[in-house]
């Protein structure tokens with residue numbers, strides 16, 4: 001086994017995906033180094049969430065390859081892929097899902113790789129959910145659930161965070177707090193951060209950005 005430390009947290013090349021009945025979505029190559037923060041922009045329907053799901057290993061690409069922390073995704077070995085993702089990846093979903101029968105705190109502690117209780121409490125404090133930890137998900141507002149989803153994504157100190165519209169339900173104060181926490185995480189743990197967003201507040205704060213092209217054939221192929 002090699003002891004070489006991979007320089008890139010994430011690299012993806014020649015990625016494409018096609019939904020049933022849709023057109024082929026093609027994506028630019030990506031290479032994220034430790035500590036790098038990248039915004040992915042583009043009009044609605046251009047494929048931002050699809051790209052994020054490909055990078056997260058949730059969808060198998062039609063073409064191309066992805067490596068996370070130096071390990072290539074192998075879709076024929078889902079257990080190995082789960083292991084790579086479980087250790088290295090934190091995902092902030094556009095629509096967060098939690099286990100309804102568990103409290104916010106129990107949801108936060110679910111990952112087998114989660115930090116200590118004290119560290120998780122500090123994280124909850126920084127993200128502004130410390131006072132909500134005894135609540136169940138159905139008792140929380142959309143913005144509170146979004147913050148819980150961000151805390152959960154950071155709970156195991158991932159080397160890569162993929163965040164889909166992480167601030168869409170947040171007011172200015174919480175948006176800034178979450179942004180600060182995500183950027184601090186990237187600095188502190190040398191983690192790469194990729195954010196898909198429409199949020200002007202993030203566009204102003206994060207200079208490194210790519211914009212996906214809208215691929216209108218996707219719309220033309222639709223039959224009503």
Ligand SMILES: Nc1ncnc2c1ncn2[C@@H]1O[C@H](COP(=O)(O)OP(=O)(O)OP(=O)(O)O)[C@@H](O)[C@H]1O
Nearest residue numbers: 019020022043044045046047048049050051218219
């Ligand atoms: N499950 C699906 N089945 C078929 N087509 C899909 C599916 N999910 C998305 N699409 C289509 O694929 C294209 C890309 O969708 P995607 O959700 O990645 O776009 P997006 O850029 O994230 O959009 P938004 O900014 O509105 O969230 C769109 O044309 C969409 O209609």
